[in-house]
Amino acid sequence: MSHLPVIVGMGGVNPAGRASGHQAFRRTVLDALPDDVQAQTLLGLAAMMRLASAQADDAWHDADGQPLDAAAIVEQTRQRVLDHTLIRRIEDPRFNAEGLPANRRASLALESPMTFRVRRRQLPESLPPTWQVRELDRRTLEVSVPAGEMDVMLPETRPAQVRAAGQLPSGFEPSQLYRSVHHPRGLSMAIFAASDCLGDSGLEWDTLRDRLDPDQVAVYAGNSIGQLDDEGWGGLLKSFVSGKRATSKQMPLGYGQMPADFLNAYVLGSVGGTGAALGACASFLYNLRLGVDDIRAGRRRVVMVGTADAPITPEIIEGFRTMGALADDESLKALDALELLTDLDYQRACRPFARNCGFTMGESSQFVMLMDDALALEVGAEVLGSVPDVYVNADGWKRSISAPGIGNYITLGKAASLVREMLGETALRQRTFLHAHGTSTPKNRITESHVFDLVARAHGIEDWPVVAVKAFVGHSQGSAAGDQLTSALGSFAHGLLPGIPTLDATLPDDVHGERLRLFREPQRFNADAAFINAKGFGGNNATGVVLSPAVTERLMAARHGEAAMNDWRHRREDTRRAAAAYLHDADHGHFQPRYRFGEGVLEGPELDVGADSIRIPGYAKPVSLAVNNPFGKLDDGEA
Numbered sequence: 310m311s312h313l314p315v316i317v318g319m320g321g322v323n324p325a326g327r328a329s330g331h332q333a334f335r336r337t338v339l340d341a342l343p344d345d346v347q348a349q350t351l352l353g354l355a356a357m358m359r360l361a362s363a364q365a366d367d368a369w370h371d372a373d374g375q376p377l378d379a380a381a382i383v384e385q386t387r388q389r390v391l392d393h394t395l396i397r398r399i400e401d402p403r404f405n406a407e408g409l410p411a412n413r414r415a416s417l418a419l420e421s422p423m424t425f426r427v428r429r430r431q432l433p434e435s436l437p438p439t440w441q442v443r444e445l446d447r448r449t450l451e452v453s454v455p456a457g458e459m460d461v462m463l464p465e466t467r468p469a470q471v472r473a474a475g476q477l478p479s480g481f482e483p484s485q486l487y488r489s490v491h492h493p494r495g496l497s498m499a500i501f502a503a504s505d506c507l508g509d510s511g512l513e514w515d516t517l518r519d520r521l522d523p524d525q526v527a528v529y530a531g532n533s534i535g536q537l538d539d540e541g542w543g544g545l546l547k548s549f550v551s552g553k554r555a556t557s558k559q560m561p562l563g564y565g566q567m568p569a570d571f572l573n574a575y576v577l578g579s580v581g582g583t584g585a586a587l588g589a590c591a592s593f594l595y596n597l598r599l600g601v602d603d604i605r606a607g608r609r610r611v612v613m614v615g616t617a618d619a620p621i622t623p624e625i626i627e628g629f630r631t632m633g634a635l636a637d638d639e640s641l642k643a644l645d646a647l648e649l650l651t652d653l654d655y656q657r658a659c660r661p662f663a664r665n666c667g668f669t670m671g672e673s674s675q676f677v678m679l680m681d682d683a684l685a686l687e688v689g690a691e692v693l694g695s696v697p698d699v700y701v702n703a704d705g706w707k708r709s710i711s712a713p714g715i716g717n718y719i720t721l722g723k724a725a726s727l728v729r730e731m732l733g734e735t736a737l738r739q740r741t742f743l744h745a746h747g748t749s750t751p752k753n754r755i756t757e758s759h760v761f762d763l764v765a766r767a768h769g770i771e772d773w774p775v776v777a778v779k780a781f782v783g784h785s786q787g788s789a790a791g792d793q794l795t796s797a798l799g800s801f802a803h804g805l806l807p808g809i810p811t812l813d814a815t816l817p818d819d820v821h822g823e824r825l826r827l828f829r830e831p832q833r834f835n836a837d838a839a840f841i842n843a844k845g846f847g848g849n850n851a852t853g854v855v856l857s858p859a860v861t862e863r864l865m866a867a868r869h870g871e872a873a874m875n876d877w878r879h880r881r882e883d884t885r886r887a888a889a890a891y892l893h894d895a896d897h898g899h900f901q902p903r904y905r906f907g908e909g910v911l912e913g914p915e916l917d918v919g920a921d922s923i924r925i926p927g928y929a930k931p932v933s934l935a936v937n938n939p940f941g942k943l944d945d946g947e948a
Contacts, residue, residue: 334799475783671783
């Protein structure tokens with residue numbers, strides 16, 4: 310019997326807040342929540358943004374240290390929380406008045422010889438033969454340059470042409486929460502997100518690990534374009550032209566699979582399966598597929614799946630702007646016939662399935678913990694949902710490598726067929742919804758809506774709800790489907806679908822919306838399943854099927870019996886208490902990411918290596934060396 314991959318924990322951070330406890334989801338449906346849940350959400354975000362602090366006795370202080378009750382904190386910080394979460398004007402000063410640092414090539418025509426002084430260490434080793442150098446002292450040189458042409462690079466600042474992005478909540482810096490030493494932003498986000506996932510699960514990791522063969526654990530985590538800020542490959546690649554030295558950390562820390570490496574080495578201490586599948590905007594779903602396949606086949610019992618992308622850098626944004634993919638300032642002005650963009654205009658930059666002009670960059674790290682259903686019952690794990698399968702297909706022949714193609718018709722078609730086979734036609738038609746890729750490009754609104762329309766027609770679906778979370782958090786590249794998945798889990802928990810607040814009053818003529826339900830405000834909806842859709846550059850298409858907790862429990866009861874379910878519900882009470890304690894601390898701004906640098910390091914001589922198993926100090930159970938051999942055994946002449 311195939312194992313059912315169950316989601317038992319989720320964690321992360323994006324422009325809407327934390328994934329744990331559905332905080333980020335609640336930010337996207339804030340006005341539809343009861344007053345007390347709204348207040349809880351705003352208070353937790355205020356603490357996260359360092360606008361307020363909670364004491365050990367749950368007393369609150371504002372940012373100036375003045376004591377205030379929780380209601381007063383919410384009232385005082387509400388507008389700032391709303392204005393400094395989700396998509397907004399980029400807060401990095403380089404994108405505003407300061408300008409983006411750059412250089413401009415110039416050829417100077419010197420009418421007469423020029424003499425200048427320079428520090429010895431600042432002078433290039435290889436000089437033009439016509440330059441004359443005289444030593445003034447041990448540190449200073451005098452250089453004489455003859456008249457004529459002299460090529461130089463002149464430093465300048467350039468005005469940013471893109472000023473909107475989905476940034477983490479203002480004031481939240483994951484690198485400040487643990488002993489980070491020159492870590493790229495994406496890796497700091499991964500440390501926080503994985504720790505948040507463990508806390509949300511309510512399970513004690515070391516206890517869980519001791520139940521298992523160490524090889525029954527796996528980590529699949531990466532991103533779409535590596536770590537390209539100054540602490541990673543970004544700083545490495547421009548070190549020569551910027552005159553700065555490359556560091557020993559920039560090369561290794563830039564690799565795309567480094568989030569998985571960091572989890573294994575510093576968070577989980579895992580020696581099990583590992584890796585990362587990179588597939589542009591579908592990267593999260595590619596990694597999810599690896600985890601789902603492992604658990605279904607029985608190769609692993611626990612898998613951490615995730616991504617971490619921090620692409621809000623001048624160079625990455627310029628790259629996407631140059632290819633015409635981003636909503637730049639001039640395009641937004643033209644779209645709305647404006648001469649000047651306000652903060653409110655930047656907040657509305659991303660408009661899936663509406664009149665739009667390009668996507669809005671976002672940053673995010675999202676992780677889920679998968680577990681086989683039998684182990685989930687044994688340990689009393691919370692069931693947030695399950696993932697029976699993820700489908701991946703390429704586009705085939707293309708003109709432009711970045712243009713959309715046909716692969717997504719196949720992935721969504723397969724996903725819809727699976728739900729029909731598992732839950733029936735009525736459930737597919739009436740109790741499922743689509744989490745669209747929804748990038749906010751003109752091409753996407755046409756092509757993705759056409760995919761949805763054709764699959765809906767094939768299955769007799771007449772009113773298919775569509776959610777597009779990028780309208781709130783932007784496009785976090787490889788982590789985008791992680792944003793969608795954690796949002797879908799929030800919809801299951803709260804019975805709400807986020808609207809698309811940037812929709813026009815009427816849909817554009819090129820949107821295939823006849824069988825789709827596109828809406829602005831949050832709507833009540835009790836779902837059995839969600840489809841997580843990705844249409845990535847290069848033909849990286851994926852669709853994941855996520856089943857609701859209620860449906861998952863029904864499947865588990867059918868597979869294991871009601872007695873096992875009752876025992877599980879009893880054990881789950883302890884798990885829920887532990888998770889509630891973590892969420893209480895997190896909502897009060899008390900974060901303690903799990904980062905265990907240099908602990909329990911082993912190099913080989915400490916191992917007890919046998920023919921059938923390997924015992925590792927610090928791990929309760931040995932690694933079994935028993936293997937599945939499906940190829941038979943050749944006769945080697947043994948008697």
